[in-house]
Amino acid sequence: MQPIKSRHIAFIVDIRNWAFDNVARSLCTKLQAHTQCAILYWEDFSNPALLLKHLSEQQFDHVHFFFREHLKLLLSVVDGASSHYRRFVGMAVSTHVPDYLYSNHLELLDRAALFKFVDGYFTTCRDLHELYCADPVVADPDDVIFDWPDVPVVDTPVDSGTRPFTIVWSGNSKWGESAGFSDYKGLNAIIEPAVQALRRRHPGIKFVCCDSAVSSTPREQLLDILQEADVLLIASVQEGTPLTLIEAMGCGCAVVTTDVGIAREVLPASQQFLIIDRDPQAFEQALETLISDQNLLRRMQRDNVQAYTVHFGPNSPLLAKWVSFLNLAYQRSQQDGRVRKEAAGARRMGWFTRNLITGFRSAARLAQKLNLIKPIGRYVPGAAVLYNRVIHGGTGSSVDYERLAQYYERQLERSEQAGLLVVYAPMWRGVAASTEALFEQESLRFPYSDQEFPEVRKHVYLEALIEQLRNWRHPIVYSGGSVLHIELSERLRRVNPQLRQFFAWHGSPAQWVEPSHRAHFDLWRKQYDSGVIDGIITIKPGLNRILERLGINSWDMFNPIPDISSVLGQAPRQSDKVQVGLFSAISSWYKNPHVQALALAGRDNVVLKTNLDQEQLTNLELGVRGVEFYPMLPRTEFLRLLDGLDVNLYVTNTECSPMSALESWALSVPCIVGPAGDVYSAVSPRLGELLVEQRVDDPDAISRRLDLVLTHREEIVALLQSYRTVYMQRYEEKRVQLVAALQAYQK
Structure with missing residues (x-):
């Protein structure tokens, strides 16, 4: 194995005795023969500048952030001219993506500078790797490296013949609520209904629920529980690497899970049929299968231990993957790291925003020390959402249109094949949702970000887009329409007189009592009268007939029921409310x-x-x-x-x-x-x-x-x-x- 080039590595994790900390401790143990490494806790530093000061004084040459948002926040609030920051950009800086938070196009756009700043990053499962590779905003991940917690592997799974059939769920039932998710882990809608239904036929079964939203279960105790259990349940919407999945495998426990994270990559063949739909009936049936066939259950438990040894044991490829990744990041930092980081990093916020974030973090630390987090969450349900919004979003984004050129080229190729191009501005979210549902394959975001105001005549990418569309042969629809789209349509008409252009109107004459709505329609009516556009599509069925009477070429359309394959409907109702x-x-x-x-x-x-x-x-x-x-x-x-x-x-x-x-x-x-x-x-x-x-x-x-x-x-x-x-x-x-x-x- 090649030696590690970094001499002193800092792993930045959120809090002690939590998931990141468990993985980081395990990693330090495995790397200690190769380099010096230490764990630093974000919770110990009231201000990111203090973290930079510590990194500088302790002479770390490589810093790896387990949660990328900590680096994003650091780059937003620190002084880019400080001596500690200048030393920081000389270090190798890396991160990884263990979850699906902040991973859609717009959220990645807001984090483009972060991914340009780091010298390397990886994802913890193949699905996340493909998701990030497909996005034009960020560079491709360097690798897929599974999380690697220490688990005391059992030699022989416990025989449940002398005790009740034991089912375990472990997690945080409130996870993601601050980001707008509801029952993301599926405890209320999936797990509990399935167990309750099963108990009607098997009243003797035992259900152990380790919900950290109610009370924390020490990791050693959880591992003991898993070693005595028959099956672990996972019903999350998405996961990068469910750590309890890895722990259950090493503890000789069967797993019933939704298709999340590394499940299909690491579970043995005998377990694959228990990767099921996120549905309480599916979980109930899977559990019934295991209860009724003890031989099958025992085989799965043995197979899981063997699979754990292959993927996470001492001879697994994970150590070599980590060494290779750390060296690649260090090599990049030596090549162009300082110049690249200085160009991409330290987007200095204004005084008010900087102090607002610092104040929120200080208040959260105080609330945690006084054990007020749960009471605040109970009596002020919007507090966590507001905190999340201030800390992680809404500060604006720097759009790299040089990189986004790949997106525009790809979308125009798709529209060429479809024979239609539909341009829309994502800032107007109602129109954007309608456009994406109506014209998913043909739609083009311009401007790209929902943070860019489209009611302007100038844009950094306007000339490039005009050049790309100079010889366009197919119809173009401006959905919703903005001032920037009017400028684009006028410029294209001059360079391509035969181009067919149309306006998709998502409004109604009833809205004309508000002058802004009438003025918006009048702008596009003027474009029609002057020959810039050739007709109007109305998304209000039947309104086209009135427009035709006004002498306007017109067609009507209505929105589809959208395909929401990533969100499963019909969670069980809660009868008391x-x-x-x-x-x-x-x-x-x-x-x-x-x-x-x-x-x-x-x-x-x-x-x-x-x-x-x-x-x-x-x-x-x-x-x-x-x-x-x-x-x-x-x-x-x-x-x-x-x-x-x-x-x-x-x-x-x-x-x-x-x-x-x-x-x-x-x-x-x-x-x-x-x-x-x-x-x-x-x-x-x-x-x-x-x-x-x-x-x-x-x-x-x-x-x-x-x-x-x-x-x-x-x-x-x-x-x-x-x-x-x-x-x-x-x-x-x-x-x-x-x-x-x-x-x-x-x-």
């Missing part, structure tokens, strides 16, 4: 938020989940069981929140083709709408009868409609599932007709 959603992208009369909120007055069994203004809603004193406030979430996190609802409210005054109702439909969540948002009646009159409230300005009518929906909820869910295909058949036919009409259009 009703989860109601009320979300609005803007606070406007046509979204009708306050009337809908008043419909919940006095319902002491309702928990309202909403993004409405907290102060205004609190002042209403609705008298509901609870109100949970959420920030503007990334779409994936919002869908997971939506998935946990019993009913969603979207009773608006005017709509086109409401994505909120359609996303609810995709998750089989009943969504009450007004007549303008009726997506149901055309395919199922019964759904329209149950879910469409005619009196949108009457809170009592909406309240009675809610009672009706709750009474008929099972019927509604069955109808939503049954008529989904019918709706999508209508949509596909309409979409084919629209695309064909645009492609056949002759100037």
